[in-house]
Amino acid sequence: MNMPKIPLGEWIDSLVNWITITFTGLFSFLNSTIEGLLNILVDVLSAGPPVVIMMILALLVTYTSKWPLGIFTIICLLLIDNLGYWESSIQTLAIVILSGILTVVVGLPIGVWCAQRKSVRNIITPILDFMQTMPAFVYLIPAILFFGIGVVPGIIASFIFAIAPTIRMTILGIQEVPKDLIEASDAFGSNSSQKLFKVQLPLATPTIMAGVNQSIMLALSMVVTASLVGAPGLGADVYRAVSQINVGQGFEAGLSIVFIAIILDRITQNLRKPAYERIVSRKIVFSILAILVVFTALISEVKNEEVEEGNPSGVGAQTEYEIIGIEPGAGIMTQARNAMKDYGLDNWQLVEGSSAAMVAELKKAYDQKELIIITGWSPHWMFSSFDLKYLDDPNETFGGSEEIHTIVRKGLDQDAPGANTILDQFFWETIDMEEVMVQIEEGTDPAQAAEEWIAAHQDKVAQWTNGAQEGNGNPIKLVYVAWDTEIASTHVIGKVLEQNGYNVTLSQVEVGPMFASVANGSADAMVAAWLPSTHLEYYNTYKDDIVDFGPNLQGTKNGLVVPEYVDIDSIEDLK
Ligand code: PBE
Numbered sequence: 001m002n003m004p005k006i007p008l009g010e011w012i013d014s015l016v017n018w019i020t021i022t023f024t025g026l027f028s029f030l031n032s033t034i035e036g037l038l039n040i041l042v043d044v045l046s047a048g049p050p051v052v053i054m055m056i057l058a059l060l061v062t063y064t065s066k067w068p069l070g071i072f073t074i075i076c077l078l079l080i081d082n083l084g085y086w087e088s089s090i091q092t093l094a095i096v097i098l099s100g101i102l103t104v105v106v107g108l109p110i111g112v113w114c115a116q117r118k119s120v121r122n123i124i125t126p127i128l129d130f131m132q133t134m135p136a137f138v139y140l141i142p143a144i145l146f147f148g149i150g151v152v153p154g155i156i157a158s159f160i161f162a163i164a165p166t167i168r169m170t171i172l173g174i175q176e177v178p179k180d181l182i183e184a185s186d187a188f189g190s191n192s193s194q195k196l197f198k199v200q201l202p203l204a205t206p207t208i209m210a211g212v213n214q215s216i217m218l219a220l221s222m223v224v225t226a227s228l229v230g231a232p233g234l235g236a237d238v239y240r241a242v243s244q245i246n247v248g249q250g251f252e253a254g255l256s257i258v259f260i261a262i263i264l265d266r267i268t269q270n271l272r273k274p275a276y277e278r279i280v281s282r283k284i285v286f287s288i289l290a291i292l293v294v295f296t297a298l299i300s301e302v303k304n305e306e307v308e309e310g311n312p313s314g315v316g317a318q319t320e321y322e323i324i325g326i327e328p329g330a331g332i333m334t335q336a337r338n339a340m341k342d343y344g345l346d347n348w349q350l351v352e353g354s355s356a357a358m359v360a361e362l363k364k365a366y367d368q369k370e371l372i373i374i375t376g377w378s379p380h381w382m383f384s385s386f387d388l389k390y391l392d393d394p395n396e397t398f399g400g401s402e403e404i405h406t407i408v409r410k411g412l413d414q415d416a417p418g419a420n421t422i423l424d425q426f427f428w429e430t431i432d433m434e435e436v437m438v439q440i441e442e443g444t445d446p447a448q449a450a451e452e453w454i455a456a457h458q459d460k461v462a463q464w465t466n467g468a469q470e471g472n473g474n475p476i477k478l479v480y481v482a483w484d485t486e487i488a489s490t491h492v493i494g495k496v497l498e499q500n501g502y503n504v505t506l507s508q509v510e511v512g513p514m515f516a517s518v519a520n521g522s523a524d525a526m527v528a529a530w531l532p533s534t535h536l537e538y539y540n541t542y543k544d545d546i547v548d549f550g551p552n553l554q555g556t557k558n559g560l561v562v563p564e565y566v567d568i569d570s571i572e573d574l575k
Helices: 008-022 024-046 050-065 067-083 086-116 118-133 136-147 151-175 179-187 192-221 223-227 234-243 247-270 282-307 331-342 355-367 417-425 430-441 446-456 458-465 484-499 511-519 536-545
Strands: 322-324 349-351 374-378 388-390 402-409 475-480 503-508 525-531 546-563
Touching (some): 024 136, 024 282, 050 282, 067 086, 086 234, 136 151, 136 355, 151 192, 179 192, 322 374, 331 349, 355 374, 402 511, 417 484, 430 484, 446 458, 458 484, 475 484, 484 525, 511 536, 511 546
Parallel strands (some): 322 349
Antiparallel strands (some): 388 546
């Protein structure tokens, strides 16, 4: 059938665009409110030495779920601290608690409303179904555009993902209240709010709490996803471990998440009927807790006021001492971390996320002429779309000018000699790569951009394929990371191999897995090794199990990049 494609994607794009522009004010208000609340929570949880918080949490678990669990809690928390994940855990705990509070504050009234009105319920239920089945990743995309990268889009996405159970269970709980009790309260002449607060809600509480418990567990399950857009905490530790193939670290961080899950689960499950309620009443415990929280919050706010120093109009203050980074495993991230040490930028933070999120953040800041510092590299189309400059790097922490190498698995010359030859002879210039990148950025599909470039540069391609045997449909698997540079190069070389008779698959992975897969032979080749310095660590780890074909492009550069209108010139100026 020859029907034109319905431009659903484009409609959504323009809708999101419109929302972004129209509600800028609202978003920045929400952004600062949520971030402010989160900071308070983090401050409260990290006031005083860790042991104090551990004791309080353990006591709370003991109170709600008996002493053996309290002991278990203290052991878990001590272990987390010992493994070095205490700070991350505090971040995660704060994020989950805040998402939990938000789901209750928003979800409960919606649930009540749905329970009372069938028409509302008929509208909300399908929306909830939709929200729960849409992959949570998808929410991250508009969330980045609305809120920038950092913890807020993560919290919002978790909130959307997690709110459904609270609403559903509230509806269920209220509907399950026996009819005769409602009739009785009607008979006593109670109005609808009396009925709600004195009869329905109290009777529905166990069901509602089960929903809240589910919501909190769902929010916790979002922490890894949220770290893709820069949310800190245990999720970021897991993500970093994946992108660097660090099994041990992945397990430790994962285990910490499990511990936090158990603790939160026990507390929320038994909150309504604590195990030791007879000994100390709930009111007393919760009042003490509330007073403690408010008190620490106030104290840490006062302390914060005192330490607020430095020049409020300086670059640091205006960027909140944040450098916007990319995938945690990227070589440039290691360089940036080293640079922060080298140049003594102790109060700065490197935000982890992804290349796409970084670019979105840059676009946003650039449009509003706000200060921003990113980890940047060339060749990259961003230099032609925006007026940008590299900050001077007198210590050469970012390694100066580099090359991109082609690396193939051992034995490829035997199994696919033609592909081996082509990959070996693949070499092009920065302007070639840029041509493809700009095309892709302007909306051309990468495969098509590659084809067009090949058609326009037959002479160059002929040099690569010179003397290469036909592929006869043999499979070739190329791996790459979703950096703009490698999207371009991998698609071009992939198409060339295809035109020479190979059956090519491209697979997009994280940095560590990219090297590892070529080393263990599960992928055939990659054209994305930035050397000698950016990927040195990966290179050294795998160098005995790979074949290095040398550079396919020369003259690349990494560094910290700012828009031209930012009036500093060197990394040293950030101090
Ligand atoms: N980058 C920049 C790669 C190589 C240099 C993002 C394309 C990286 O940092 O690992």
